[in-house]
Amino acid sequence: xxxxxxxxxAAAVTDVKDGAIILCAGFGAVGMADELLEALLExxxxxxxxxxNNAGSGDRGLAALxxxxxxxxxxxxxxxxxxxxxxxAAYKAGRIELELVPQGTLSERMRCAAAGxxxxxxxxxxxxxxxxxxxxxxxxxxxYVLEKPLKGDIAFCKAQKSDRWGNLVYRKAARNFNPxxxxxxxxxxxxxxxxVELGALDPEMIVTPGIFVDRVVQVAGAK
Amino acid sequence: MSATAKPLNRRQIAWRAAQDIVDGSxxxxxxxxxxxxxxxxxxxxxxxxxxxxxxxxxxxxxxxxEADPDLINAGKGAASLLPGGSFFHHTDAFLMIxxxxxxxxxxxxxxxxxxxxxxxxxxxxxxxxxxxxGAMDLAAGAREVRILLEHxxxxxxxxxxxRCSYPLTAPRCVKRIYTNLAVLDVTAQGLSVxxxxxxxxxxxxxxLTEPPLTLANGCRPLQAPxx
Numbered sequence: 001x002x003x004x005x006x007x008x009x010a011a012a013v014t015d016v017k018d019g020a021i022i023l024c025a026g027f028g029a030v031g032m033a034d035e036l037l038e039a040l041l042e043x044x045x046x047x048x049x050x051x052x053n054n055a056g057s058g059d060r061g062l063a064a065l066x067x068x069x070x071x072x073x074x075x076x077x078x079x080x081x082x083x084x085x086x087x088x089a090a091y092k093a094g095r096i097e098l099e100l101v102p103q104g105t106l107s108e109r110m111r112c113a114a115a116g117x118x119x120x121x122x123x124x125x126x127x128x129x130x131x132x133x134x135x136x137x138x139x140x141x142x143x144y145v146l147e148k149p150l151k152g153d154i155a156f157c158k159a160q161k162s163d164r165w166g167n168l169v170y171r172k173a174a175r176n177f178n179p180x181x182x183x184x185x186x187x188x189x190x191x192x193x194x195x196v197e198l199g200a201l202d203p204e205m206i207v208t209p210g211i212f213v214d215r216v217v218q219v220a221g222a223k
Numbered sequence: 224m225s226a227t228a229k230p231l232n233r234r235q236i237a238w239r240a241a242q243d244i245v246d247g248s249x250x251x252x253x254x255x256x257x258x259x260x261x262x263x264x265x266x267x268x269x270x271x272x273x274x275x276x277x278x279x280x281x282x283x284x285x286x287x288x289e290a291d292p293d294l295i296n297a298g299k300g301a302a303s304l305l306p307g308g309s310f311f312h313h314t315d316a317f318l319m320i321x322x323x324x325x326x327x328x329x330x331x332x333x334x335x336x337x338x339x340x341x342x343x344x345x346x347x348x349x350x351x352x353x354x355x356x357g358a359m360d361l362a363a364g365a366r367e368v369r370i371l372l373e374h375x376x377x378x379x380x381x382x383x384x385x386r387c388s389y390p391l392t393a394p395r396c397v398k399r400i401y402t403n404l405a406v407l408d409v410t411a412q413g414l415s416v417x418x419x420x421x422x423x424x425x426x427x428x429x430x431l432t433e434p435p436l437t438l439a440n441g442c443r444p445l446q447a448p449x450x
Contacts, residue, residue: 001269198306211273
């Protein structure tokens with residue numbers, strides 16, 4: 001019997017290790033698994049490397065982890081977002097390292113890790129500071145840089161609905177990085193608004209098949 | 224081999240392979256003999272079958288008259304979908320395979336070597352066009368590869384070889400082998416006999432196998448119900 005539902009947020013994040021690479025889905029504050037990331041704050045893991053499009057907003061989720069000094073480095077496309085004060089304070093104080101990656105490259109590097117590929121050649125960033133030190137190659141007359149896969153130890157995702165197999169559907173633009181990050185980590189933990197019966201999700205409409213998901217926890221009251 | 228030794232039939236080989244699949248696994252079944260495995264999963268286990276054409280949660284073959292022409296398995300036969308199943312596009316089906324998301328791949332083979340090399344895509348027969356399909360993706364990408372095959376060719380030649388005589392699908396990928404005579408594991412010391420049919424000795428099996436065999440600790444009789 002497959003049942004990926006867990007009873008509590010604490011149980012969902014119980015085994016995150018110090019130094020883990022955590023994939024934090026979301027775009028700005030939308031689609032972020034704030035409650036799971038706050039459970040991680042309680043759990044206590046530190047020296048984390050956070051991969052996220054933005055480096056946390058306000059006092060919730062990733063911003064709370066950064067404010068508490070748990071994040072050693074962020075890998076993101078655009079650290080500043082709405083109310084980025086936790087990241088800005090850490091950055092100004094030299095307490096956090098930043099690796100900037102163009103947004104599509106960030107997403108595709110994780111997709112490569114999910115797909116078992118050794119990387120890809122991209123025209124994005126060629127001739128810029130962000131491509132310095134990377135292998136450059138000309139293919140059919142266009143110049144590309146080699147981008148390597150980016151894999152997480154654990155992914156924190158948020159979805160609208162799940163069944164016990166961990167099949168997921170999302171809501172509107174809260175989908176964003178969630179399906180890619182859900183595929184790209186050794187362990188994928190998802191908070192959902194609602195559990196449904198197996199078979200209730202239309203097999204044509206499932207966005208993330210349960211094969212990618214390890215644990216789902218219900219947070220009915222999440223925004 | 225004594226007169227009482229009775230090789231398994233194809234359904235019994237599939238039955239035996241099914242008994243080793245752990246509850247909750249994501250499994251890809253190759254065409255031919257491995258396809259039969261789905262019929263023999265113990266009732267208390269929930270297994271999600273993956274099909275390379277974009278399906279998770281493949282169910283049993285539909286009853287006559289209930290087949291949907293748009294719902295087929297990798298062998299192009301009519302299929303069904305279980306509650307909880309999902310459809311996705313081909314690239315994602317292979318992302319799942321190559322990315323190590325599929326726990327187990329069961330495939331047929333022409334030959335397997337003592338080191339677990341797999342040959343199952345061409346015999347270099349000039350009159351028979353080869354096809355590789357998803358075999359190389361599965362052999363390189365699945366977390367574990369197990370093979371189901373007849374122990375010898377129709378002419379009685381061993382299919383378990385020191386080195387494969389046919390071109391490889393992938394080197395060193397096979398962990399366990401189910402045949403009509405034995406269950407064997409690929410180990411650092413070569414092929415280890417985990418189970419053998421009753422009435423067969425290691426010497427009998429060795430005579431039908433090219434690389435040297437060793438007997439596993441606790442080697443048991445290979446048994447299957449009448450099927």
